[in-house]
Amino acid sequence: MKPDVLDARQLVRIEAVHRGFLYQHLYLANCLLRAAAAGIDKIVVEGDEDVELHGAIDHLYVQVKTRQGSLAVGDITGALERFTVIRAEHASGARTGTARFVIASNAAPAPKLAEMLAATNWPEDVQLHWPGGPIVTASALPQPPIDVSAAVSACNMLAGALPFAMLRPDTLTWKLAGVAMLAASGTPPRSDHAFHRAELPALFEQLVVQMQDFPAPPAVYRAQIGEPPLATGQRVRLLSGLSGAGKTAWIAEAATHLATPAVYLDVGEMPGPALASAVAREVAAKMFGRSHGALGEILLPGASGIETLGALNVKLGQDRLSVHVVIDNAHRLAPIDLKPIIDQAQNIRFLLLCQPGAASGEIAALLGVDQETLGGWDxxxxxxxxxxxxxxxxxxxxxxxxxxxxxxxxxxxxxxxxxxxxxxxxxxxxxxxxxxxxxxxATAQEIILRRAFDTMPDRIREVVAALSLADVPLSRDEASAYLQKACKLTRQNAVSALRQLPDSGAVELFSNAGIKVHDAMRLLGRAHIAEGGEDHERDIRKLLSDTIIESIQKNWSIAKVALLVRLFGQLGQAKILVEFATDELFHEMGVWREIEPFLIAIAADENEDAETRLWALDGLVFNDLREGDIEGGLARIDAMRALLDDHDLGPDEWLAWAMKRMLAVSGNDDAQGVMDMLAEVEERLPESDQHHRIFRYNRALAMFKLGAYDLTLQETEPLGEEYYGLLGLTPDQVFARNPSAIRPLLPKGRENRDDLKHLADTLDLHAQTLKKVGRSSPLARIHAMKFYELAHAPQSVIRVGQDLVDDYCEHRDFAGARDVIEKTLLPTVQALNLVSWVVPVRSQYAVILAYSGRFDAADTEMRRLAPYEAGLSPAGKGELQDQRRLVSHLRRFGPPPQREVVIPPAMQALLAARNGPAPTPQQRRTKVGRNEQCPCDSGRKYKHCHGR
Structure with a gap:
């Protein structure tokens, strides 16, 4: 996906420049691989021409050109003029040998240039090479590839024929391209921009030795979130990660793209005092292994490791050479052994790979560096x-x-x-x-981390185990209070344990939200709690639930609610779970997967009281009908009826069953069944305005499902007006106001959430009905989204927002559609971790990108979604496949033109007046840490949320 930029044309120009340079570097790499067999003595990059090949007699001057279209006369005019000057110098004897000239291009000549090539006055010593053109007869030159990918493939074929079987051909290709770039910049040791024939075998061998010291990169490497580059300009860095975090794979892959030499040392079994000698020996061999004189200056007999390292440092400085040294398992070394080496070798860049713990923390503090991490896979x-x-x-x-x-x-x-x-x-x-x-x-995770867990001090192990039951960060005060009860610690001991936890490597710290055990370690902690027996495990969970309840009261988040739901289920608190399940707004939070298994168990438990079982079924039926599972819902409705028949339950329980049955039979097109239920419900409906409004909405919804759209509209219009009145609002007041500007207008001193949700439901049903009868009402959907947002009903915001996006597309306002999906839907899905909506919203976004003409970005998004397809429901698969076909159709035939949307000046003034000026972004004093809690209050780490 291309980045969003202010000037798309400028981005295209920038990409073309870099693509041209990379193409030229790969062309040179191809020439280097051919040089020995072709009898070339020296190759110069960026001299008088892009590439110069000097033989015993002939000198080849190559100008490399890349173009998107064909090669025009104007593209080569400057090169032909320079060729004339160079030709004259050879003729006068200022330059030795015979000059020949080549223009190598990835593009075929335009018609006018083709005519010039065929003319009798075209210079005999100038050739034009291009893909599909005349076969290149000079063995020193390749047939120009058509693009960068083809250039890489051509180099790989030549590299694969070299006698270095242990080295991947693509590794050598990229290393040669990096060396070519270094020479083009005139950076030592290539200040003269030249490669000499005698050094080529040594150059290839040096690269082979250099890369074979590193672990082999995986055949398919997948980048991690926010992955850092190997070279950042910092002289000393420390990267920390648990065993299994992918540190070795990352360094192996990153080293293949490093232009400067690099040395890899695994010091897992190395005594600390021997490190200085090992670093000096390996770096000297890498940098001066072919220069015996230089090695003699560095590897002095009888010198200590630090003295040898000092001599090496001086030599590197004199020759202005740069080298990276990667020290793996650095946490096994004493910091006191590392610091003198770092201090002594000022001309070496060090990267230390560590496992988290006390040792890595001490190393970071002693060297004055921050611990970097790999973000894991998304x-x-x-x-x-x-x-x-x-x-x-x-x-x-x-x-x-x-x-x-x-x-x-x-x-x-x-x-x-x-x-x-x-x-x-x-x-x-x-x-x-x-x-x-x-x-x-057992998974490898359990086996590997078990070793780390078992070696923790007893108190720290108990603390980690207790905290492992929480998958959300706890503040330090919350954690301390919880641990005092769960681990029977004094306040002083609890605070002391929390201070020691970072050294264990088992926790993640959040500057704003506190502390949480690393996800990968929590399995071991929970298993340790379970080993204490059921009573012990129950007591710990009860203490944690009390802590989370207090935390929610101070700082609410969906992640905390989800954890609390799981704890209630594990503690068997059925009545509380049922209260959650029968609250419509609870179904909006995206935690249904957490509660559903517990509700199913409660509904089937014959030892549970009938009222609790019926309300558990009511929550399950509500979700069945939301997801369109009519048959499953009817089966549970029948179970509700059986409980009503067998037990003396109240009118609220009967009304819950009747309303659900009315909606279910309407979904089966049973008109008579709906009418019978309507009559029965209306007769037994309590004399309450609230009950009557809910009944009227459900009646309108049933009529909608039966296709009686006129009856639906007759109900939704006055019902919507009534809800507006209850909230003290008019549609005109809501128009052109953001939810934040509407909230102050709501009645004070009363709970408005249910009425906001019911008004939004009514407006949404009204909009759906209008669409069925061929009329459009995007304003009703826009207002519904605002009220759903005010009611904290995020899933309904997304559902109605998707309908609104479709409305915009029907009216060819693709910019408006993209605005809704980028500013509301995608951020809501990500911030609240609404996993069931990720694929539908992102696939719809791909379609909007295609409608906007961004076909490559749309295809990229569809490719990223493809691995999820096999795990989707049949309906989900069908939707994704339909979206993919639509993207393909739009690429092939083109999207319709964007409708010009003109906002009158008066409307612009109204928008500005009602919503106020855009708020000035608040500058954070410090950057959000990748492992800190995301500022959006999702409860997730920044790197897994808005920091992706």
């Missing part, structure tokens, strides 16, 4: 890896696996292997069993 990358492993998952499953593994690559791949072998490829199944600790096959 859900799209996890999905791609899962599909390649032969497994199936939807977005929710990938998000769940991300939480279980922390997104750490090795753990994700191992979970996929276990799922393939033991669970028929179902990622959902392996997640369930790992979460409940019932999996028979």
């Amino acid at each position: 859900e799209d990358t996890i999905a791609a890896a899962i599909v390649e492993a032969g497994c199936v998952a939807d977005f929710a499953d990938c998000e769940r696996l991300s939480r279980l593994t922390g997104g750490l690559p090795y753990y994700v791949l191992n979970a996929a292997t276990v799922a393939k072998r033991e669970y028929e490829g179902s990622i959902a199944a392996v997640c369930v069993e790992v979460e409940t600790q019932t999996n028979l096959v």
Whole structure:
């Protein structure tokens, strides 16, 4: 996906410049690989021409051109003029040998240039090479590739023929391209921009030795979130990550793209005092291995490791050379052994790879550097890896696996292997069993982290285990109060333990929200709690639920509510769960997956009282009807009726059953059944305005499902006006106002959420009905979205927003559609982690991008969504496939023109007056840390939320 920029044309020009330079560097790499066999003595880059090849007699001057279209006369005029000057110098003897000239281009000549080539006055010593043109006869030159990808492939073929079987051809290609770029810049040791024939075998061998010291990169490398480059300009860096975080794969892949030499040292088994000698020896061999004199100056007999390193540092400075040294497992070294080496070698850039813990923290403090981390794989990358492993998952499953593994690559791949072998490829199944600790096959994550967990001091292990039950950050005060009760600690001991936790490497720190055990470590902590017995586990969960309730009262978030729901379910608090499930707004929070299994168990528990079981069924039916599962809903409605028949339940329970049955039978087109239920409900309806409004809405909804649209409109219009009146508003007051500007207009001293939600439902139904009868009412949808937002009903905001996007597309206002999806839908889905909406909203976004003419971006988004397809429901698959076909159709035939939308000056003034000027962005004093809580209050880490 191309970035959004102020000047798209400028971006195209910038891309073309860089593409041209890369193409030229790869052309030179191809020449380097051919040089020895072709008898070339020296190759110069960016001398008089882009590439110069000097042989014993002939001198080839090559001008390299890249173009999107054909090569025009104006593109080569300057080159032909320079050729004339160079030719004259050879003729006068100022330059030796015979000059020949080549223009190598990825584009064929335009008609006028083709005529010039065929003319008798075209210079005999000038050739034009292009893909598909005359076969290049000079063995030193390649046939110009058509683009960068073809240039890479051509180099790989030549590199694969070299006698270095251990080296991947593409690795050598990219290293040569990097060396070419270094020479083009005149950076030492290539101040003369030249490569000499005698050094080419040594150059290839140096690159081979250099890269073979590094671990082999994976055949398919998948980048992690916010992945840092290997070279940043900092002299000393420290990258910390748990075992399995992908540090070694990252460094192996990053080194293949590094233009300067690099040395890799795994010091896992190395004594600290020997490190200085090892660094000096490896760097000297890498940089001066072919220069025996230089090695003699550095590797002095009898010198200590620090003295040798000092001599090496001086030599590197004198020759203005740069080298990177990667020290793996640096946490196994004593910081006191590392610091003198870092201080002594000022001309070496160091990257230290560590596992988190006390040692890495001490190293960072001693060297005065921050600990960097790898962000793990995001859900799209996890999905791609899962599909390649032969497994199936939807977005929710990938998000769940991300939480279980922390997104750490090795753990994700191992979970996929276990799922393939033991669970028929179902990622959902392996997640369930790992979460409940019932999996028979231990994952690598459990085995590796068990070692770290078991070696913790007893008190720290107990603290980590207690905190492992919380998958949201706790403030330090909350954590301290909880640990005092859960681990029976004094306040002083609890605070002391919290201070020691960062050294354990088991926790993540959030400057704003506090502390949380690393996702990958929580499995071990929860297993440790379970080993204490059911009573102990229940007591700990009860203490945590009390802590979360207090936390929600201070700082509400969906993540905390989801955790509380799980705790209530695990504690068997059925009545509280049922209260959640029967609150319509609870269904908007995106935590239904958390509560559904508990409600199913409550509804089936014959030892539970009938009233609780009926309301559990009511919550389940509500969700069935939301998702269109009429048959499943009717079965549960029948179970509700059986409870009513067998027990003396009240009018509210009967009314809940009747309303649900009326809506269910309307979904089956049973008009008579609906009319019978309407009559029965109306007769027994309590004398309450609130009950009557709810009944009228459900009656209108039933009429809509039966296709009686006139009757629906007759109900929704006055009902909407009534709800406006209850809220003290008029449509004119809502028009052109943002939700934040509407909230102050609402009645004070009363709870407005239910009325806001019901008004939004009514407006949404009104808009849907108008569309059915061929009329349009985008204003009703816009107002419905505002009221849903005020009622904190995010899933309805997204659902109605998607309908609004479709309305805009029907009216060819694609800019308006994109505005809704980018400013409202995508941020809402991401901030609240509404996993069930990710694929529908993103696939719709791909369509909007295609309507906007951004076909490459649309195709990219569809490719990222493709791995989720196998895990979708049949309806979800059909929707995704329809969107993909639509994107393909729009690319092939083009989208309709954007309708010009003109906002009258008076309307612009009204918008500005009602919503006020755009707020001035508040400047944060410090940058948001990637591992801090996201400022959007989602409860997720910044790197997994708005920091992606």
